[in-house]
Every structure is written in C-alpha cells, then in structure tokens.
Amino acid sequence: MRPRPLRYPFLIALLLTAGLAVASPRPVALADLYPVPEQTKSAVVINKVLERYHYRKLSLDPAFAQAVLANYLDALDPSKSFFLARDVRRFEDGGRRLDERLRRGELDTAFDVFRLYRMRVDDRVDYALRLLQGDFDFTRDEHYDLEPAEDAWAEDGAALDERWRKRVKNDFLVLRLADRDDADIRERLRKRYEGLARRIEQFDRDDVFQAFMNAYTLALEPHTSYMSPSTSENFDISMKLSLEGIGAVLRADNEYTVVQSTVPGGPARESGQVHTGDQIVGVGQGLDGPFEDVVGWRLEDVVEKIRGPKGSVVRLQLLSKGAGVSARAREVALVRNEIKLEDQAAKSYVIDDLEATPGVRVGVIEIPAFYRDFQAEGEGRRDFRSTTRDVRALIDDLVMQGVSGLLIDLRTNGGGSLAEATALTGLFIDTGPVVQVKDAFGRVEVESDPESGVLYTGPLAVLVDRDSASASEIFAAAIQDYGRGWVIGEPTFGKGTVQTLIDLNRYVPGEQTDLGRLRLTMAEFFRISGGSTQLRGVEPDIRFPTADTVIDHGERALDNPLPWTRISPADYRYLDMADGVETLVRQSQARIADDLGFRMLTERGKLLREMEERTQVSLNEAQRRAEDERLESAFKAHQDRFLRAQGITPVDEDADPIDEDALETQREAISRIQVEEAARILADGILLGRHAQPRAAMTN
Template identity: 35%
Template sequence: MFKNFVFGLALISIIACGSKPRVSLDEENLGLKPSAQHEVIASEVANLLENHSYKKVPMTDSLSAIVFDNLLKSMDQGRNYLLQSDVDQFQKYKNTVSQDFRKGDLSAPFFMFNVYSDRYLQCMEYALTQVDVKHDFTVNENYVAYREKLPYFKTDKELKDQWRKRVKYDLLNLRLTTTDKDSVDMEKHKETLRKRYKNLISQAKKTNSNDAFQLIMTALTDAVDPHTTYYNPSFAQAFNEGMSNTFEGIGARLQMENEMVTIKEVIAGGPAFKDKSLNVDDRIIAVAQGDGEFDDIIGWRLDAAVAKIKGPKGTVVRLKIIPAGQELTAQPKIVSLNREKIVVEEESALKEIKMIKGEDGKTYKIGLIKLPKFYIDFAALRARDPNYKSTTRDVRLILDTLKQEKVDAVVLDLRQNGGGSLQEAIELTGLFIDKGPVVQVRDTRNRVQVDSDEEPGVAWDGPFGVMINRFSASASEIFAGAIQDYGRGIVLGSQSYGKGTVQSAIEMSRFISATNKLLLKAKGEDKDPDTPNGAPEYGQINITMGKFYRVTGSSTQHKGVSPDVSFPTQYTAEKFGESSEPSALPWDQIKPTNYKRVADLTAVTQKLNAVHETRMKKSPEYKYLLEDIEEFKKLDNVEEISLNQVELQKERDRVRAKNRARINKGLELRGLPLWKEGQPQPKVDFDFVLDESLNVMADFIRLGK
C-alpha cells in the first residue's frame, strides 16, 4: 500500500513561528541535537539509497534542492510561521544537504528544524496575548488560514497581524458553532482558546530529537522515491503493528494536515466503516470519552490525538467532525462510536446480489464482491494451518455460492483497494484464467522474474467485471491489468493509482557495522532511551527493490490501469496518485510474456461505451456527479474567511443550505424522504458509479452473447 494510507506518516505540525523581537539565529544552539546514532543511521540510509535501492540515486546538488524543499514544506506547509528572512538564511544549505547525509552530518537540517521550533513557540505565545485583546467583529476584514500558495511573511508585523486574525477567527468560530446558551459567553470561548494555545505550546515543548530526525529523514527518502521511507524505532514499531492489523479503536487511519487530525482511510469492518458517518478527509476537531466533556484537539501532536481516539473495545468515543469539503466555519457534526478490536487480517471479501434491469427489459442477477485489500494470514500459512485465511480462499467460496444462486455475471469491486499480498493477486487471477503468467518483476540487477498461476482450471468462467478508481493500487493494479490483458473481463471506473514498485522492509541494524555499534555503545548511544520495548533499535527502512510489469511488458508504474469503460472523477492524475509524485519512477516497458488471451473484447467494449454514453446523456444522476466534481475543484482556491460576524454567519448559513440542497437532490433522485430543517442529517450512501457499472455489466451480458 502507498505510504500515507498505511501509516499517515506526515509528521505533525508541532513547531514553528516568529513574532517577538528576533535574536541572532546564526549557528548558535537553539535546542535539539542529532545523536551519534542518528548520524550513523543517516549515513547508512544515504548509502542504501545511492547503491542498493532500485533507483540508486546519488547524493547530488539537484537532490539536495529537492530534500531542502521537502523539509521546508514538511515544517511549514501553510506558511504561517517562518519568515522570508528565515528561508533566506536557510538557502546556504540548499545544494549541500544530501551530501551531508552521506557524511552523517545533520547539523543543517537540525538547525532549520530548531529555527522552525523557535518561531512556532513565539507564534503561540503571541497568540495567547491576543486572546484578551478586544476584537471588533463588525469590521470587514478577511483571514487566510492556509497560505501554501502565498509568499512567506517579510516582517514580524505581517506575521503578528496574521496571528491576530487567527485568534479573532478562532473566537468568532467558537461563538458561531456553539449551539447552546453559552454561544454569547465570550469569556468561556476565551478560556477554551487559552487552553488550546497552552496545549499547543506544551506539545511543542515535548518535541524530541527523534521527532526531528524522523521528519528530516522523510524529507530525504521522499526526494528519492515516494514509497521508500525510514522509520525511527518508535515509528517502526507503530508501522509494524499497523501491518499486523490488530488494534482497538474506531478503525480509521489518521494523518495530521494543517494542524488538524484528518481521516485518510476508513478501515473496512471497523466501527467507522459500519456506522458510515466518517469519510476520507473529514477533520476531527474534538474528542470526548463517553458522555464526558470534549477536548479540543486542534493542533495536538498526532500521537497524542490518536491516544484520545483509541481505547479499549466496548467503550464509547464521541468525535466532533468537520466533514470533508466543507469550510472550517461549518457547523461540526457529532459522531458517537463504540470502539472495537479491529482484526484487519480477517477483513473478508463481501458479497451482494444485485438485480439489474437491462436495456432489453430483462432482469439480470449480478454477484458483487467487494474486496478492501489483498490479505493473507502468513503466520497461519507458515504454521501449515489448513484453514488459513486468504483473499483467494474467501473469493473462491463466494464464487461457489454465486454459482449456486445462478448469477448471470460477477463484478469485483477494487475501489479504494490499496493492495497487499502479491501472492494473493496472482492466485486470485488464477480463479478467472487458466494456467499462465500474471505479472513480471524486475529487480535492482535488471533480472526479470515471471510469476504465474500454475493451477489449471477456473472458478468462474462467466461474464466478469472489475471496478477500480484512483486509489486502487499495487496488487489491485496487477489483478485488474491481468484481467484486462487476457480479455477475461471488462474494467470499469477511473484510472488507478499507478504504484508499480516493490518494497522490502529491512531493520537498519543489518547495515550498522560492528565497529559503529561498538562506538555507539562506548558513547552510551547504542539504544535510544525513547525506543519502545520490542522496537527495532536502529529503526527500519522500507526500500524500493523492484518494479512490476504486466504480461504485455507494460509497467503499471505511473500510468496505472486505464478502464475499458471510464467514469469522470474529481481525483485528477495531476494531484492524486503516483503521477503527482515528483520523485516517482517513470513508466517503461519490457518484453511481453508468452500468454494466451481468452478473448478479444475490443468490439464489445466499443458497443458498451456507446450505450453507456447514451444513457449518461439522459441521466440526472450523472449530471449530479459532474456537479459534485466541479464543487470539489473549487476547493483548491485560496480560501478567504470573513471576520465580520454577520458576514461569516451568512456564509455559514449559505454553506449549510447548499449542503442540504445537494443531499436532498440526491434523496429526491432516489425517491427517498427529504432532509428537513431541524432533523438530524441523514446517512446517505449514493454510489452512482456502482449503479451505472452494474448497468454496463447488464449490457455486457446482453451484447457479449
């Protein structure tokens, strides 16, 4: 799976700003220092990237510039803290920082991090002074919360004015989003804000050198390859626990974005998935235990926020949510979830039977299989447990059931499926094709291995479709590409992610020489005191060691898999997926394998697209989808928020009315009761792409004959 979806690594915005009279910030010690262990690890990681990774990228001036930009962005992506003079001061490191990694010299990135930390604390301290200042909510002025597309501040005065507006906005937003009688109690809102800023200061002061080192190393590895990353011992343990897929909580992957805890994945089978109240890019702004008081978590460290959200199974957590796509001024919704033990390796393929009326008036029975990931219980397999759980075994059983229920076609839904076991992708393909090659893998020495399905026969030989979208990646792309190349079925949806690389997870202790280990031990730095029990003592690197290719010889890297029948999507290739990653490997191709196509579906695919396009021209739901995509695109603009209470209230009311109108339009199209004022927001699950894909499958059954 791609890195951010697996772990949400982007290190939290916990430091940065400048507002008090500036001291001289040359090479003086501002705080955190790299340990001797950090220096050894940095040198070894640079060596691995240069000499042993798939790309073998040298530590050059050009790479240094990318690392430098990555580091700036990871520290202050919203440009709310650093001054232009700080950035100018950093420029002397821009062309040398990667070469310094090779030597184990981390003084430059740690200096940048410390300046950033100092600025952040200054900002928070200044914000505290502005809480009790009298703010006029009748004047017309605007606040820009996220300034990535704007220049850095040139002066302390400009920065102070930004933070004056930030405090004013926070107070105004608290007043407008409080629904009880306390909405006019400004003293209560001030106290809430004081606690928030004091918490930010407290969390920032807890930042340690391992936090800095993790962020710095991520800036390096991301410059080389978006799927190669170094994890310090604590992060390595958390990553490995995540990959073991057992924890107790709400069942969501979280990431810090612009100081807000953001949902990046809803895990199938967990409480959030079952409740259907949370979606990707929803922001969690407050947490309460059971019926207790809400804790405002805006600006918290990610690990601290996660500790509040996770908890023993059977307990209740309440979350205040700003839904994805809505402005920060929107009224938050409250979601109550019962925590459960999430056993992700037991995520199973799920089946449904869908009855679809075709263009010919006949009703077709279609078996739908939803597959959230390619899973396998490796531990049970190694123990020779005859009942070990795997994707292929589960899908085979489902196909047997669907055949007994006499379905006319089968659709496998791989949307949002970020991948998983390569072995399962190969074996699952074997359920739909006879013996033959499935995928090719080229390693760091340019050796190509062909992985094939060796089992004769198929589990389903009828009409077959595969659904993908921009977040179908890795193993999903191998499977969908093989089905398409063999002509075994049709692929529906939107272009897939384009992750065609193979990573190996390796403990760094394998690369630290015995001499260096002895030297570190002599210095008392062979084991960091912050290393959790059971964590790899020198951390772990997940490094790209190979590349996938389809049986045609075409790489899935960068391009992904293009569907036979396409649907429009808001997730464009320019902003989402592998092609949006500057350091991603390019697309290329190698020799095709000796495979035999099942059928040539070119002619029938052309007919399917013609019928599909005709149906779309008459579909009000298709128009609804296009409108949603246009609304999504507008969110990319720089958002100016009015600090005039009347105007902000009007804007908030407009957003609420617009949201209600959009939901009601969808409800009306489906003949469902409308959402009326005063009623709780209905849980809606509109899936036009699925509905139309099933219509296309009905066409496929009819035209394929």
C-alpha cells in the same frame, strides 16, 4: 481548499490500536537539541542503503541537498507562519555544502533550523495569545490565505504579525460560525495555541533527527521513510495489536489529522460515518466525556487520545473533506473493537431488476481487501481463509443461482496480499503472467497464475474507483490486459511501488545502539502489457463522469512520486472477450445523462472540487455565512432530490437522536448508484453476445 501533500509520512498510524501506554512527555531543553554520534552513524548508514538499494538511484548532489532542506522547512512550517524570509535565505546560504555534510552524516544544519523554529513558535504563540485578548471586526472586507505561495515567506516581523492577525481572526470566525460564544472561543483557542507551543517543546533529538531524515527520503519519493528507535518500538506494538482499534489510517496534513483510509471490518468503516479525507478536529472519551480540540496537535498525540481498551467508546469530531474551514463538525461515536477477518471477507448479492435487459441477472462480488490468514496457514490448517478461496465459493453459489455475468466490486479496496491478487486473477484465466516486478537492480520477475484451468468463463466486469490501490490495480490491470472483462469506474489510486522494512543495525555488525529502521521502496509493479500501475493507476475502459470532478488524488497528490514508465511486455495471449467498448460507452452515457443518482454524484463532486480549490476565505462573517449556506444548500438539494426519487425520505445526519436504520438505507442507496450502472453496462455487454455462457468448475 486545495489538497495539501502528505506531511510527516513517517508518522502514519497504521491502525489506531488499543492498549498502548505512553508516559506524558516533558519539555526538552534547547541545550539537549544537538545531534549525537549514534545519529551521525545512522545518517551514514541510511545514505549507503539508499544509494545501493533504493529503486530510484540516489544522487547526493547540491540540488538534492537543497530539495532536502526545502522539504524540512515545509514539514516544520507548511503554512509559512514561523520562519521569516531572511531565515530561509540564511538556511539556504549555510546549506550550500549540505550535500557534503550529509554524506558524512553531519546534522548540525537540521538541529540549527529546529532550535530557531522552536523559538519562533514560542514567539508566535505569545503574539496569538495577545491577539485573543482583543476584539475582531468581522464586518471588514478582507480575506485569509489558506495556502500561501511556495516562496511566500514573510519579509519581516510586521508582515508575519499581519499573517497571524488574520490567522487568529479566521480561527475565531470558524468557531463563531459553529455557534460558539466568544468566551468559549477564547478559551478553546488559548488552549490550542498553548498546546502547540507545549508539543513543540516536547520534541527531543530523536524527533528532530527523524523529521530531517524524512525530509531527506521525501526528496527521493514519498513512500520511503525513516523510523527512530522509539517510533520502531511503537510500530511493533501496533502491528501486534493490529486487529484491535477503530481501524483507521491517519496522516498529518498541515495542522490537521486526516483520515487517509479506513480498514474493512473496523469500527470506522462499519459506522459508515468516517471517510477518506475527513479531518479530526476533536476527540472525546466515553459517551459524554468533554471534547479536546486537537487542531495543531502532533499526530502521535492525537493517536494516543484515540487509542483505548477494546469495548470502550471514543468520540470524534470530524470535518468532511473539502467542507471548508468554517463547516460545522459532525460527531461520531465509535466502539473500539477487534477487527475480525470475516468482517473483511468478500460478499455477494444479485441484481436482477435491470430495466431494458429483462432476464439478465448480474452477480456482484464485493472484495474490500486482498486478505489471507497467514497465521492459520502457517499452523498448517487446510481451511484457512483467503480472498481467492472465499470468491471461489461465492462464484459457485452465484452460478447455481443462474446469474448471467459477474461484477467484481473493488471500490475503496486499498490492496493487500499480492499472492491473492495473482491467485484471484487465475480464477478467470487459464495460465499466464499476472504482474511483473522490477527491482532496484533492474531484474524483472513475473508473477503468474499458480493453477491451470478456469473457474469462471462467463461475462466479467471490474468496478474500481479513485481509492482502489495496489493489489486491486494489479487484478484490474490483468483483467484489462487479457481482454477478459471490462474495467469500469474511475482511474485508480496509482500505487505501483513495493516497500520493505530494513533494520539499519544489520549493516553495522556489532553495533549495540539501536539505529532505527528504514521503510525502503525497492521495486515497482508493471502490467503484463509493459506499463506501470505507478502514478497513472488503471484507466477504466468505461469511465464514470464522477472522475472528471476529482482534482489530484492518490499517488498523483503526493510530493515527488516516482514517474510512470514501462518495460517490455510479458508473454501472454489476449483473450478478446471484452470488445464493443465504444457501444457500451455510448449506451452508458445516454443513461447517465438522465440519471438523478449520477447527477447528484457529479454535482457533489463539483462542489467538493470548488471548495478544495479555494485558496482564500472571507473574514467577513456575513459573506462567510452566505457562502457556506450556498454550498451546503446546493449539496443537500441534489442528494434529497435523488433520495426522494428512490422513495427514500432524506435523513438529517445532524439530527439528535438519529435514525440509524434510515441513515444506513440512505447510504446504501448512494453506494449502489455506481454499482447498478456497472451492472447495466455488463448486461449491455452480455447482449452484445461477446461471451460464452457462465460456467463454474473446480480446477486441480
């Protein structure tokens, strides 16, 4: 199945935190779903703020207004399961002067659309429940479209009935393939469909306004979003409690809640069983509480189920990214816990058994995030923790151990403190610029290495992957632009924009009603060589073949991202310490061609890509089972072959009970495939003789 773009960006849960008590929402009467004057005022203020301060200049014309309407319809009905083509044509006809109404803050269109949507949901759910009372023929040769074409709205009720017949049949088949009996399946799906209608009935006017305004901001770019007063309140509570929970960032994607990322040091990341792209299909409380099917739930409701007090257990049913709609969900138990800064801290180890390069020892420093203990710093404590301080100590220790070069591992590092990315770069260069920041008014500021002197002068490489983002990209780009070291791995995420949180009330002096907040994109990062890290990310000097199996990922997978562009280069001196790339690429490719680990990663990537690119699935049970078994068997065969070659007995992750120590050994072996090849590449570079001997020295 192809990856879908981010839906409802304003509903991302920064961290699934503990301790929030939310009253059970009640159905909202249709008569209450009309805009109020405060929302009109908010819309007018949002217009003015976007026009003046957004990095991409807003042009509120008819084309932009039509894009807003299209985003809104897609946010409400991404699977095209509720609206008819004539509904959409009516909305478009009625929205021909939508730009003028938006400029005045008139919101009738948004609420008209939502009221019809709610009625359509009730109608479709009634139909789905009637279908559940009948039987399905799973021997017929027919298919279900996973993602309808952009303009594939059903022309009439009969066409929509047929779409829902196949949808319900597919939902039924998914659970049947997971070995559920028919009675249980009917009960689960009944609750799922009734829950969908119930949750839509709980949308109040703030929810509708927020959804529409985020369709508006999405027409500019994907990182600007509006938060209603109630969402802002939950955001504040979440930030205060942000060091407790399971440590996962979630987003809504069609009817699924998807793991966008996990937080270093959090229970989700530490378990090794929760990964980017996983779909959460069920949530259970405690060690033996029943699972609730959460497919089709609002993101806030899923988050509410996962939240809970520190030390308590929550169990998740997860489908792996690209596993296909008929895959069996795996169960993961997590203990909600405090996310401690030391759990996110940089760590190091030495690789000294590299074949073909005897005597070469590579020190590896893993940096899971760019962190800085701002609270301790604000309290005046001189020993506050930070990435740069921790890495400085690790480098001193590794040099004392006699390493021949350093490999900085930034895989899955989603960023963090810009100041830390800048300061960390300063450990490897003397003085000079690190990154340029251009604001909405065209002003460019240069962030430079804050200290003169170089801590480490020896051979250096940086390992990145598709999930290395933001501050990670700034550091890797600076090392590459200076020619200070080689960047190895996959093209990075491509997050090159800067956001700030704006209280809308500051623009309406004396306003007593809370107007909400705007998360605003107001600047963009540029490399010192002039190109942006936006969209394209950082292209490695030595690229791993796993990159070729990835379809659109990161910023490139989002709706309407800002384009890549460039400005004038900063004034800096190229160090000429990382040449010989062509030789390193040839040597690495020769090794990888015979490497079982990379063969496994590459084949696994191809299988995932095949599954993600599927646009339809068979509704014939025998065909569906055969296809799933083919993919699962191929996936497992490549992994088992690699593990056995490493002397590791493969672990069945579905076993009960499971050997956690053996499973961790298996995961570690797979994680080390890329880092060990990166270490070999660095060792090759050392033998080229391009670097001075490693040195660590304290700087002023």
